[in-house]
Amino acid sequence: MREKPVQKQVFSRFLKERGQRFTKERSAILEKTMSRNGHFDPETLYIEIRKAGAKASRASVYRTISLLCECGLIEQVRKTEHGTVYERSFGHEHHDHMLCIGCGSAIEFYSDKLERLQEDLCRQQGFQGTTHTLEIRGYCRKCQKKKKQT
Amino acid sequence: MREKPVQKQVFSRFLKERGQRFTKERSAILEKTMSRNGHFDPETLYIEIRKAGAKASRASVYRTISLLCECGLIEQVRKTEHGTVYERSFGHEHHDHMLCIGCGSAIEFYSDKLERLQEDLCRQQGFQGTTHTLEIRGYCRKCQKKKKQT
DNA sequence: ATTGTAATTGAGACTCATTATCAATTAAAC
C-alpha cells in the first residue's frame, strides 16, 4: 500500500490548528481509513486495525472517525440498524447511491442534473442548501435475475 | 379527533391475512399514529399514548410500529443518533425533505422532476428502483437570518 | 536531551434505543 502523504498533511494540519496531536493511533486509523475503497463501519475498521497489528482501542477509532469527519476526509453515508456507515471523501467526488434491497450492494452514481435540481428546489423553498443525499432503493441487476428465476 | 375507519380496516385486514390479531393496544397505537401530522419517534408516541390514558407498553409500541411499516401505513424517514423517525404515509403523498442544520426543522417538498430523474438514473444503471429518499441539508429562512445577525 | 504540561489513550463503566424472554392474558374461531 502506497503512502498518502497529502492526507496525513491535511489531517495533521487540521489537528495542529486546534491544538491537538497527531498520535500514532490516529495515524494508524487514518491510514486504514484511506486505504479502504468502499463503505465501512467503525467496528469493521477496528477489527482490521487490530488484525494489521496496529494498536488502537475501539474508543480511539470512534474518536478519530469523528475527527476525520470534521476535517472532511471521510463522511457519514447513512445510519443503519447495525450502526453508522462511512466512506472516504478525500479524492472521491460527491456522488449518491443506489442500494440493493436484495443483497445490500451499493452503486455509486453522479448526476449533474440532480445537482442543478437541488439548487432549483432550494430556491423555490427559500432554503439555503449545502449538501444532499439521494438514496434510491431497489434491485441490482443480479437480484433482478434471481427474482425472475423464482 | 375524527375516526379514521379506513385505516383501521387496512390494518385489521393486513393482520387477519397473517393470522394476527387486532388488539386494543394495536388499535390505540394506530389511532395515535394516524392523528399525528409531522415526524415522530417511538418514545414520543409511547409517552403520548400513556398521557392519553391508553394502555400500551413500550414493547408494544415498537412492535406495532414495525407492523404499521410493513403494511405501509407509516414509513421510516431516517435514523438519527437519537433514534428512528417515522411519519404517516397513509393519505400523505410521497415527498422528500429539507433538513435545517440550525434548528432541526424539516420542510417537505415534492418534485415531479426528481421522480422522473430517478427513473432516468435507474435506467442508466440497469437498476430497478422502487423508492428513494432525498434529503437536502442546509439552513431554513429563520436560521439564515440568525446567521446574518452574528 | 530533559522537563513540564496538557492532550491522549484504553479498559471498562455507562447510556440509551431497541429487541428478546416468558409467564400471564386475551382475541377470536369453534
Added chain:
DNA sequence: GTTTAATTGATAATGAGTCTCAATTACAAT
C-alpha cells in the same frame, strides 16, 4: 363458553456509541 395460539408487559439483554479517569505521551520550551 371453551380452546388455543397470538399478544402483552415487566424486565433482562443486546449493541452501538460515549464517558471516565488514571496512566501515558506528544511536543514546545528550556
